[in-house]
Amino acid sequence: MISPRLELALSALKLVLVSQFFRSAVITILAAAQASEYAPVRNVECPATLLRSVQNQTLNAQEQSYITGRETGPIAKAWSDWLGDGQALDYDMTSFKGKLPRIGIALGGGGYRAAQYGAGVLSALDARNSTAKKSGTGGLLQVATYLSASSAGSNNHPGGSWLAGSLILNDWPSIPDLVYGNGGDLPGWMLDLDLIAPDSIDTSDPNNMAFYGDILADVTAKAKSGLDVSATDLWGRMVAYHFLNGTTRSNFYENTSTAHGAGQLWSHVPFLPSYQNFSMPFPIVVTNSQPVGTNVTTVAPLGAVVYEITPFEFGSWDPNLSTMIPTQFSGTRLTGGYPTNNTACVTGFDQASFIMGTSASMFNVLLDGSSDNINDFNSENGDQTGMSYLLQQLSGDAPTRALNVANWPNSFQNLTPSAFGDAASEWLDLIDGGSNGENVPLGNLFVKARELDVVVAIDAGADNATNSWPNGTSPLTASERISSILSTSHQQFPPIPSSPADFISTGVNQRPTFFGCDPAQNPPEYPLVIYLPNSPPLDGDAPATNAPTFQFSYSSLFTAVFLNQAFANTLGGFVPNTTDADPNFGKCLQCAAIDRARYKASPTPSRSDVCTTCFSQYCYSPSNPPSVSELPGRDYNFTDPDPDAYNKVVEFLKTHVGVLVGGILGLLALIGVIIGFIFWWRRRRERKATYSRVDELRDDDEPWRHYDTNSGIYEMPKLSLDS
Numbered sequence: 001m002i003s004p005r006l007e008l009a010l011s012a013l014k015l016v017l018v019s020q021f022f023r024s025a026v027i028t029i030l031a032a033a034q035a036s037e038y039a040p041v042r043n044v045e046c047p048a049t050l051l052r053s054v055q056n057q058t059l060n061a062q063e064q065s066y067i068t069g070r071e072t073g074p075i076a077k078a079w080s081d082w083l084g085d086g087q088a089l090d091y092d093m094t095s096f097k098g099k100l101p102r103i104g105i106a107l108g109g110g111g112y113r114a115a116q117y118g119a120g121v122l123s124a125l126d127a128r129n130s131t132a133k134k135s136g137t138g139g140l141l142q143v144a145t146y147l148s149a150s151s152a153g154s155n156n157h158p159g160g161s162w163l164a165g166s167l168i169l170n171d172w173p174s175i176p177d178l179v180y181g182n183g184g185d186l187p188g189w190m191l192d193l194d195l196i197a198p199d200s201i202d203t204s205d206p207n208n209m210a211f212y213g214d215i216l217a218d219v220t221a222k223a224k225s226g227l228d229v230s231a232t233d234l235w236g237r238m239v240a241y242h243f244l245n246g247t248t249r250s251n252f253y254e255n256t257s258t259a260h261g262a263g264q265l266w267s268h269v270p271f272l273p274s275y276q277n278f279s280m281p282f283p284i285v286v287t288n289s290q291p292v293g294t295n296v297t298t299v300a301p302l303g304a305v306v307y308e309i310t311p312f313e314f315g316s317w318d319p320n321l322s323t324m325i326p327t328q329f330s331g332t333r334l335t336g337g338y339p340t341n342n343t344a345c346v347t348g349f350d351q352a353s354f355i356m357g358t359s360a361s362m363f364n365v366l367l368d369g370s371s372d373n374i375n376d377f378n379s380e381n382g383d384q385t386g387m388s389y390l391l392q393q394l395s396g397d398a399p400t401r402a403l404n405v406a407n408w409p410n411s412f413q414n415l416t417p418s419a420f421g422d423a424a425s426e427w428l429d430l431i432d433g434g435s436n437g438e439n440v441p442l443g444n445l446f447v448k449a450r451e452l453d454v455v456v457a458i459d460a461g462a463d464n465a466t467n468s469w470p471n472g473t474s475p476l477t478a479s480e481r482i483s484s485i486l487s488t489s490h491q492q493f494p495p496i497p498s499s500p501a502d503f504i505s506t507g508v509n510q511r512p513t514f515f516g517c518d519p520a521q522n523p524p525e526y527p528l529v530i531y532l533p534n535s536p537p538l539d540g541d542a543p544a545t546n547a548p549t550f551q552f553s554y555s556s557l558f559t560a561v562f563l564n565q566a567f568a569n570t571l572g573g574f575v576p577n578t579t580d581a582d583p584n585f586g587k588c589l590q591c592a593a594i595d596r597a598r599y600k601a602s603p604t605p606s607r608s609d610v611c612t613t614c615f616s617q618y619c620y621s622p623s624n625p626p627s628v629s630e631l632p633g634r635d636y637n638f639t640d641p642d643p644d645a646y647n648k649v650v651e652f653l654k655t656h657v658g659v660l661v662g663g664i665l666g667l668l669a670l671i672g673v674i675i676g677f678i679f680w681w682r683r684r685r686e687r688k689a690t691y692s693r694v695d696e697l698r699d700d701d702e703p704w705r706h707y708d709t710n711s712g713i714y715e716m717p718k719l720s721l722d723s
């Protein structure tokens, strides 16, 4: 219970903060937008042909040549690094004659949670991680041909092409280097600096104001070039500070020395060294659309076109569109395939940050048609105030056709024959890649032309609203979309439980599960799907991986605990009816990855005994479904492993204020304490900022961590400002 006195005190404090905020907002002069590397270039010469039909299922020639290069080069070697001669699985690798399965990995969304879950899982699949390699799971990443990524829009959940974009644009480093920093050119994700209010909860402090000014300058520069902007542009720019190359702790608030990722283009990925030597899987980012003229405020309709963005093309494989434009020229408006004249093309629209923002743009849900109703953002840590401020400024500086979607000029206007719902519109309203419920971008890996044999689904969706665990909605939506509207263009989806309730009762949403192990035909009618849902620690430990979607800052300790849990679960599989890790899961994962090779060989070798045992444990069989009761002793309740000091102080004050203060004296004291706290909090951030790696944090460096997890009692930190 919050006492009336406290309420009064808090509103007084709010008043102080708000008036300070507006004063500072008023004196912050937004310099007129100048050239920014974020601004696209207009009136560029157009190539002779801009659109490509994919109706007949042909891959883009450069995509084809990349995957051929990757499969005949690094992947061929990676299979033998991973499985050797096959003996451990009771196979003879030479009998497959080099015809090995084509694998794609799909990274689902869900904000910082999904980015960290994906990071922990990919670490566990990465042969460069010696622990993962030893356990047998490390190696799958190296044999993957594709990596598709999007975000989660169902239930208002922003998120997660951020991990993929970060890995790719930073030239494919190892996960720990990417996330924690490597002491060299990689500064780490710096998730302890809040996404929206990075310097402090006081959004009007000079550093926060510099941050907002910089972002607004970029976005208004784009608007000045004549292209409508929106909340998505702001969002993408904020994301860039953490996930793209160019920002460090020391230049975070600087505007002069770095573009903070502006100017990094998706179409420039092919110039990266790790692309040139075929080290990375071929990346695809997925985004949804809102049929123009409708307002999607909850789940997008199944028929709404799903778009993809590769380094080469932007467009859709959905039969209603089946058309692509070069990513380099995305942002160019075409009618019937043609620009207004041959110098009417746009380049530089494909900013990596804008694409990461588009794929995570859930503002159609958050802003809900009105101007700045962003109540889903945290109101206590500056997120809500910061976002409101940015939106207000943007509305003033750069009025736009739609603030709550990603505005993409329509390159597909008036195509004939027109099955395309947005054919009459000058713009496309692009929204979060998970808006239709398909949080994990599986569909684009089922495109027939891509010929995938195995699809790995990494699902950190927050389907369960109280506990942020997935419940199968994502694969169910993918399956439904494929069977209803994509049956001519996409491979079939393998059998899965028929509803979220069945995912839950069978437990297949809470441990690794293989779907489609036993196709009826050869060649198989569907790929094998390896489902890796976010789930609690096997041993019953309190989970940290189901943190709320709207948590936009994580301490280094929290991130480390998070990644380690996701890593351990991916190594551990499960053992039915126990809380044990499965020492054979590495082998079982290898069995799943290689199984489709049998169908390519003639005669078809039978499945080995080792793999048959694995499959009986991990494969979902519709005729003999498993039960959630085989997963005993799990703790599903989220526990913050590093309770946020700020929230703890608020919590403490809420519960203890009655005994501490009385009347006006108490109110003054309370304001004093909170202001003191803000000083201390900033100091804490500064101190933390001096540690770039979590393993350099020592207990005595964290005097603020006096929270006793057993008793739940919080000791006030010392507020002395002299140390």
Ligand SMILES: *[C@@H]1O[C@H](CO)[C@@H](O)[C@H](O)[C@H]1NC(C)=O
Binding pocket: 052, 053, 056, 058
């Ligand atoms: C498929 O379409 C492309 C582009 O329209 C064309 O170049 C190609 O010849 C077609 N392929 C087949 C097999 O029809």
Ligand SMILES: *[C@@H]1O[C@H](CO)[C@@H](O)[C@H](O)[C@H]1NC(C)=O
Binding pocket: 119, 120, 123, 124, 128, 129, 130, 131, 132, 175, 176, 563, 564, 567
């Ligand atoms: C493997 O990955 C985990 C999780 O990211 C990390 O904690 C660990 O340090 C890595 N191990 C090695 C040897 O790189």
Ligand SMILES: *[C@@H]1O[C@H](CO)[C@@H](O)[C@H](O)[C@H]1NC(C)=O
Binding pocket: 169, 170, 171, 185, 245, 246
């Ligand atoms: C990061 O950006 C700098 C300058 O923009 C570039 O020189 C460097 O190669 C980039 N590093 C990586 C790992 O992409």
Ligand SMILES: *[C@@H]1O[C@H](CO)[C@@H](O)[C@H](O)[C@H]1NC(C)=O
Binding pocket: 030, 031, 032, 033, 034, 035, 036, 209, 210, 212, 213, 214, 217, 255
């Ligand atoms: C940041 O730099 C841009 C381009 O140089 C400039 O237009 C903008 O005013 C600057 N922003 C701030 C807050 O100084």
Ligand SMILES: *[C@@H]1O[C@H](CO)[C@@H](O)[C@H](O)[C@H]1NC(C)=O
Binding pocket: 074, 171, 273, 274, 277, 279
């Ligand atoms: C590919 O290039 C990257 C970046 O230069 C390098 O780190 C990596 O070792 C190279 N990989 C191979 C297999 O040559």
Ligand SMILES: *[C@@H]1O[C@H](CO)[C@@H](O)[C@H](O)[C@H]1NC(C)=O
Binding pocket: 043, 340, 341, 342, 343, 344
């Ligand atoms: C070509 O079209 C663009 C965009 O509509 C316009 O800005 C430009 O003036 C046109 N150029 C010529 C030469 O007509």
Ligand SMILES: *[C@@H]1O[C@H](CO)[C@@H](O)[C@H](O)[C@H]1NC(C)=O
Binding pocket: 293, 294, 295, 369, 370
């Ligand atoms: C969508 O929202 C806009 C802005 O609030 C409103 O003008 C428009 O009428 C709405 N359209 C529909 C179809 O509801």
Ligand SMILES: *[C@@H]1O[C@H](CO)[C@@H](O)[C@H](O)[C@H]1NC(C)=O
Binding pocket: 291, 303, 304, 305, 320, 419, 420, 421, 422
């Ligand atoms: C897609 O095409 C189908 C059949 O041509 C049509 O029924 C449907 O309305 C179209 N959907 C959209 C969003 O245009």
Ligand SMILES: *[C@@H]1O[C@H](CO)[C@@H](O)[C@H](O)[C@H]1NC(C)=O
Binding pocket: 154, 155, 462, 463, 464, 471, 473, 500, 501, 504
């Ligand atoms: C599953 O998740 C969806 C949201 O993605 C939710 O609407 C639905 O109620 C959940 N179903 C069950 C049975 O938990």
Ligand SMILES: *[C@@H]1O[C@H](CO)[C@@H](O)[C@H](O)[C@H]1NC(C)=O
Binding pocket: 464, 465, 466, 467, 636
């Ligand atoms: C969410 O998960 C909790 C704990 O597992 C469960 O008790 C609850 O029923 C779930 N809620 C929904 C809507 O499925």
Ligand SMILES: *[C@@H]1O[C@H](CO)[C@@H](O)[C@H](O)[C@H]1NC(C)=O
Binding pocket: 576, 577, 630
């Ligand atoms: C797990 O326990 C249940 C109930 O005791 C039993 O029916 C089932 O066979 C066990 N599963 C395995 C794989 O041992």
Ligand SMILES: *[C@@H]1O[C@H](CO)[C@@H](O)[C@H](O)[C@H]1NC(C)=O
Binding pocket: 634, 635, 636, 637
């Ligand atoms: C999880 O939370 C529920 C509801 O608050 C509670 O009933 C249950 O005992 C908790 N479980 C654990 C393992 O703490």
